[in-house]
Every structure is written in structure tokens, then in C-alpha cells.
Amino acid sequence: METMLAVEGLGKSFKDKQIIRNISFEVKKGEIMALLGPNGAGKSTTIRNIMGIMYPDAGSITFHNSKNKEIPRNKIGYLPEERGLYKNVNVMDILLYLAELKDYPKNRAKERALEYLKKFGLEGKDKVAVEELSKGMGQKVQFIASILHEPELLILDEPFSGLDPVSQELFKEEIRSLAEGGTAILLSSHQMNLVEEMADRLFLIHRGTKVIYGTLSEVKREYANFKCTINGVNSRSLLEGLPEVERVEQNGEIAVLYLSRNVQPAVWLKNLPAELDIQELSIDRISLHEIFIDIATDKNLLKEAGEAHA
Incomplete structure (x- = not known):
């Protein structure tokens, strides 16, 4: 163009x-x-x-x-x-x-x-x-x-x-x-x-x-890691012990799991333990709003990556 x-x-x-x-x-x-x-x-x-x-x-x-x-x-x-x-x-x-x-x-x-x-x-x-x-x-x-x-x-x-x-x-x-x-x-x-x-x-x-x-x-693709939202009765310790989970935000029965950078969602979902209570589940990349907040507040919760983050 x-x-x-x-x-x-x-x-x-x-x-x-x-x-x-x-x-x-x-x-x-x-x-x-x-x-x-x-x-x-x-x-x-x-x-x-x-x-x-x-x-x-x-x-x-x-x-x-x-x-x-x-x-x-x-x-x-x-x-x-x-x-x-x-x-x-x-x-x-x-x-x-x-x-x-x-x-x-x-x-x-x-x-x-x-x-x-x-x-x-x-x-x-x-x-x-x-x-x-x-x-x-x-x-x-x-x-x-x-x-x-x-x-x-x-x-x-x-x-x-x-x-x-x-x-x-x-x-x-x-x-x-x-x-x-x-x-x-x-x-x-x-x-x-x-x-x-x-x-x-x-x-x-x-x-x-x-x-x-x-x-x-x-x-x-370069900056926004995946996150998984789970609706269910689960202990924080169980959620934090899941593989590739970097941090957990939990509010009642709603938990947001922030996943590591190189996670493969399809593989990760297959390996979830049977004891995990899942009433609803969604997985997507973090939003632009979350990226903005992370940068604006210097939380450094997200990973730097490539030319998109310089």
C-alpha cells in the first residue's frame, strides 16, 4: 500500500x-x-x-x-x-x-x-x-x-x-x-x-x-500469550500446579490461567487432569487492553518478544 x-x-x-x-x-x-x-x-x-x-x-x-x-x-x-x-x-x-x-x-x-x-x-x-x-x-x-x-x-x-x-x-x-x-x-x-x-x-x-x-x-502472535478461563469449583493450588501456567487470577468459581509463551493450546487441553472441575472453558490470547495495562503500569507480567516489542 x-x-x-x-x-x-x-x-x-x-x-x-x-x-x-x-x-x-x-x-x-x-x-x-x-x-x-x-x-x-x-x-x-x-x-x-x-x-x-x-x-x-x-x-x-x-x-x-x-x-x-x-x-x-x-x-x-x-x-x-x-x-x-x-x-x-x-x-x-x-x-x-x-x-x-x-x-x-x-x-x-x-x-x-x-x-x-x-x-x-x-x-x-x-x-x-x-x-x-x-x-x-x-x-x-x-x-x-x-x-x-x-x-x-x-x-x-x-x-x-x-x-x-x-x-x-x-x-x-x-x-x-x-x-x-x-x-x-x-x-x-x-x-x-x-x-x-x-x-x-x-x-x-x-x-x-x-x-x-x-x-x-x-x-x-509475538507478544500476547494465551490465557484460559475456567468456570468451576477448583482450588487455587490445583490450578497453579497445572503445567505451563505462569499465574492464576481467581474470583469465586471463575479462574483465569495465564499460560507460558510456547504453549500449544490443543496439546495443553488434552493433558488437563480428570479431577479438574470444568463447567465452562474458553482459551484465547490476552487482549490489547491487558497488554496496554501491563506496559502502562510496568507490571512486566508479559514476555518481551521480537520486533513487536522493542
Whole structure:
């Protein structure tokens, strides 16, 4: 796939504190790339450097193989984490104004704005002042503003924050549709379940440096060990004594067994002892949420592995 955004060796410091160091990743046409990390990891600094809100001390940012230092703003859509729309301006006027800043044709912008307002359940709200909208409605308007001009690269910073489940589904559907249409999407979110559901690749940073970079399947295969959940009346000592079990989390009759890295699930299941009480059993790899928590809290409960963890 064609590379739309290439970040190479990015570094940024404030006074004597280095916020990000040697950050490198790509966002390709038609993919959803997740930029992840705990608070203070350097995600916002990275995004602000890409957007030209601030400039890096080291490294380069290239858009679509362009030789220019400045990324063309009319080719990028940006939904910031800190929402901000002119409150006393009506919805249509603010959308057309923001589209005009991107040199997008007014007639086409109005046509698309009406389509999106209808799609997001805001039909008839085009003449309503932004300040009269609910928080969720305002977020929908800002999302529409970020995609109205048909950007080639879309940067979404916490797009699902504060949305109800129905609105989350609408956003997810639209983000997927945009990616399928060729838009390169850089998605930053703390909602790991949504990231795991949507992202093609992910880049996770902690304390300003790369921790994980790869496709979701690569990360799962290289980093996420298997876990087995058993519902039954079993003693902790029995569970901890099972082969290839590295640790056990038990809550009543529900036990989660975290297995060693090289375990073969089919073989392991065949060798479970007959005295084990199993009412229900499931086995899968640990979730992206669990990987994130492990890294963010420095628990080091998981095993480092290959290029996915560096």
C-alpha cells in the first residue's frame, strides 16, 4: 500500500525534558493506524508535530512522498482531543467556514454537510447555534468538520470519548468507510476494545519511546500469550500446579490461567487432569487492553518478544 505519512526519528524536548525520542512509523493509504500510549507517553506531542502546531527538534515528517517541509493542510483532517467550535455560530456556517479554510468548494461542502448531518441524526440542526447542541451532538459536528473536505489523511484524537454506544457505532462505521475509500487514518484512543476491533496496525509508545509497532495479528502472535478461563469449583493450588501456567487470577468459581509463551493450546487441553472441575472453558490470547495495562503500569507480567516489542 502507498505510504501517506512517514514519521522518521522524531524527537522533541521542552527545556531539559525530552518528551519523545526516535519516533518512527508510517500510515498507509486505506489503513487505520492506532497511536497508543498512557497519559504523558508523548502521543499528543507527536500529533502536534505532525500537524505543524509545533516543530520537532529532530527527525522528519513526510506527507505522500512530498519534498516540501510543510504538510498541505487541505489534505489533512484533524479531530483534536480538546474539542472547540465557535459556540455562537450555527452549525452550517461553522462547517462551511472550516471547509473554506481547506480551500474546499462551498457548494460541494454544503451538499456533503447536509448528507452527514442526516447520517449522524442531526437533520434540521444546520441552523442551530453550536451552543444549543448537546455535548454528543457537538462532537458529531466537529467530526463532520474534520472529514467534510475529503482529506487524504485523517487524524483522530480520542474520537469516541463521551459518545454513547449508538454514536460510537456511527463513528466506527464512518471511519471504516473512509478507510475503505482510501483515506489514511491515524487513530489515537484509550478505548482498547475499539482499537482492537478497528485498527490494522498499531504503534504504542511509553515514556516517549517505541514499545510496540506492527499489525494487530503480529502483536498478538509475538507478544500476547494465551490465557484460559475456567468456570468451576477448583482450588487455587490445583490450578497453579497445572503445567505451563505462569499465574492464576481467581474470583469465586471463575479462574483465569495465564499460560507460558510456547504453549500449544490443543496439546495443553488434552493433558488437563480428570479431577479438574470444568463447567465452562474458553482459551484465547490476552487482549490489547491487558497488554496496554501491563506496559502502562510496568507490571512486566508479559514476555518481551521480537520486533513487536522493542
